[in-house]
Amino acid sequence: GAVVSQHPSWVICKSGTSVKIECRSLDFQATTMFWYRQFPKQSLMLMATSNEGSKATYEQGVEKDKFLINHASLTLSTLTVTSAHPEDSSFYICSAGTGANYGYTFGSGTRLTVV
């Protein structure tokens, strides 16, 4: 089946530094990748939709200059959390579509802790 590889699985960084998260679709081409954030005991909240070759579309309230998304190829999308702060600590997950009736495959998630 379709697999999305997400790295790193977890990262601890100092406040003020930037962290890059990668998502790769391993056996299919993902024209669209979704980026979500999940705080403890809450649901997944869509942050942005990443389209290959064009600018990402951000949800209301998500700072595009803070969460930089790059989708340069059909198999790779990256999310960079710039100047991370403790309140950015969360579980970040990507997802790519494999066809509307077949669901969406998720990466394994990245647990970010900013200290």
Add this chain to the structure above:
Amino acid sequence: RKEVEQDPGPFNVPEGATVAFNCTYSNSASQSFFWYRQDCRKEPKLLMSVYSSGNEDGRFTAQLNRASQYISLLIRDSKLSDSATYLCVVVMNTGFQKLVFGTGTRLLVSP
């Protein structure tokens, strides 16, 4: 009103019980519907798609009522391993496809 609404639970049921979860969505133009399962601190995994005619996969049955904008998931003969959070997911076309998640319903199956 939230785009996708679910009762957060938790639903505490004994092994062998039958349990149903409901989900409502606000956008009548929604295209596709899914149920996902999420275990603690893990990524969501697709449980099943939801079709207008209703569909069944083993102990799991999903129903869609477009007129009422309502989706359901029925789990029969609950197992301990069914304990998880069940997420209702709606795909909307807002110029591009957008997945919207419900808050999830937590299920706890006890011996």
